[in-house]
Amino acid sequence: MAENGMRTPSELIVIGGSSGSLDVVLRIVSNIKKEIGFTIVIVFHRKTAADSTLLELLTARSVLPVREIEDKDIVLSGVVYLAPPDYHLLFEKKHIFALDDSEKVNYSRPSIDVTFESAAEAYTSSVVAILLSGANADGTDGLKAIHRQEGITVVQRPDTASFPFMPRQAILHAQVDHVMSVEEMIEFINGR
Amino acid sequence: MIQDEEVDLLVNDLFELYGYDFTGYSKASLKRRFNRIYILDNFPSFAEFRYKLKSDPAYLKRLVEEITVNVTEMFRDPLFYRTLMKEVIPSLGTKPFIRIWHAGCSTGEEVFSMAILLHEANLLHKSLIYATDINPNVLEKARKGIFPLSQMKQYSGNYIASGGKQDFSSYYTANYDRVKFLESFTTRMIFSTHNLVCDSSFNEFDLILCRNVLIYFDVPLQNRVFELFDSSLNRLSYLALGSKETIRFSDLNSNYKQIGKEKIWRKMA
Numbered sequence: 001m002a003e004n005g006m007r008t009p010s011e012l013i014v015i016g017g018s019s020g021s022l023d024v025v026l027r028i029v030s031n032i033k034k035e036i037g038f039t040i041v042i043v044f045h046r047k048t049a050a051d052s053t054l055l056e057l058l059t060a061r062s063v064l065p066v067r068e069i070e071d072k073d074i075v076l077s078g079v080v081y082l083a084p085p086d087y088h089l090l091f092e093k094k095h096i097f098a099l100d101d102s103e104k105v106n107y108s109r110p111s112i113d114v115t116f117e118s119a120a121e122a123y124t125s126s127v128v129a130i131l132l133s134g135a136n137a138d139g140t141d142g143l144k145a146i147h148r149q150e151g152i153t154v155v156q157r158p159d160t161a162s163f164p165f166m167p168r169q170a171i172l173h174a175q176v177d178h179v180m181s182v183e184e185m186i187e188f189i190n191g192r
Numbered sequence: 193m194i195q196d197e198e199v200d201l202l203v204n205d206l207f208e209l210y211g212y213d214f215t216g217y218s219k220a221s222l223k224r225r226f227n228r229i230y231i232l233d234n235f236p237s238f239a240e241f242r243y244k245l246k247s248d249p250a251y252l253k254r255l256v257e258e259i260t261v262n263v264t265e266m267f268r269d270p271l272f273y274r275t276l277m278k279e280v281i282p283s284l285g286t287k288p289f290i291r292i293w294h295a296g297c298s299t300g301e302e303v304f305s306m307a308i309l310l311h312e313a314n315l316l317h318k319s320l321i322y323a324t325d326i327n328p329n330v331l332e333k334a335r336k337g338i339f340p341l342s343q344m345k346q347y348s349g350n351y352i353a354s355g356g357k358q359d360f361s362s363y364y365t366a367n368y369d370r371v372k373f374l375e376s377f378t379t380r381m382i383f384s385t386h387n388l389v390c391d392s393s394f395n396e397f398d399l400i401l402c403r404n405v406l407i408y409f410d411v412p413l414q415n416r417v418f419e420l421f422d423s424s425l426n427r428l429s430y431l432a433l434g435s436k437e438t439i440r441f442s443d444l445n446s447n448y449k450q451i452g453k454e455k456i457w458r459k460m461a
Contacts, residue, residue, distance in 0.1 A: 069436070070436045070437070070438050070440075071406065071407045071434075071436050071437050071438065072410075072411055072414070072441060084435075084436050087407075087436060090218075090220040090221060090224070091220060092218055092219065092220050092410070093219070093220075098218045098220045098221060098407065099407045099436050100218075100220075100221045100224065100261070100407060100408070101261060101263050101404050101407065101434075102221070102224070102225070102228075102261045102263060103263070114224075118220055121220075122220075
């Protein structure tokens, strides 16, 4: 993006997805090139069951290391992190994750809002938040917080989403910098 | 919204006025907790929130209860309980007497889960479970052994997924919308307030469980708590943490051996 040339370089890309976003997440992750100078964090609404299927799927498709986050893990560049089920994912400060098992937010734990808001505080303008398909309104308040800190907000084009409600809510109520198809998102991420 | 500097002010007030030390708590999480109660209780400004806290000791009780997270369930993480049952309980069984400490037990759901495991292994009669929490209100609930009937379907599912083979409902009696667990469980439990931040070791244990408590602490405080646990564990005793917690960042790491993939470690030296 030419107009973003003067922006802070991105240190963190947080991707939030719910219903209908599994395929999108897998497509994105399998197309990210190896030499990225930032961190990717995926917050995905999923069942609390102790299955590691998602982690295995992501690991199999990515050229980058994929890890499920543990409490107080250090945030490394060039790594794809997956938020664990049944915890909210926070940033204790820049470069340190923290987990929290307090009440669900938007009927969800992890909640995308919680992680976006925390990322906005810790990383201010160096974060990109991407919101994908979903059937509830999680993510919208988080995108507002990202925008307030001058980070970049991206939303999946609703007509390309299996469940357009979540991206549509965001477009209606938050300040969205880019509305993109999945192909455009992949190009955008690889160009950061 | 409460800002970082304001969180520091509140933490300072809580310590100076009431002796509650939240300085080693994880800031990101603590700030969310303060903001939550600030919104729940409809304060028009931070100044009024702070004034209420400073001038009304009754409000302190509510605040401490609300900022400490009390989310728990019976047989939370069934695979963890399966490992406990298969790998840990049999080795505890060889001891003449078994002492277990549940640190940060909240409303006691996991304490009763442990009692069920011990009962099924025929070890409950020679076991004592010390269950502690910073918050006296949750301990009051735990002590009663009364839980909502509406939860039993989920808990019974967790129990079965943990490898439980008995009739789960035989462990409680239902009365309207609540259930009460067997007295024979509660008689093997000792409930007491204990603050991991400032209180010291009070016994030696064969197993310490502290699940989803340390996530609310920063790394230096976590390390202090690990030392407290280490000084409260006999050799070849066990330490069990929440499913995303680890001793990896602590000095304990070299003396403890992890049991399989679960967050259970055995003290080797």
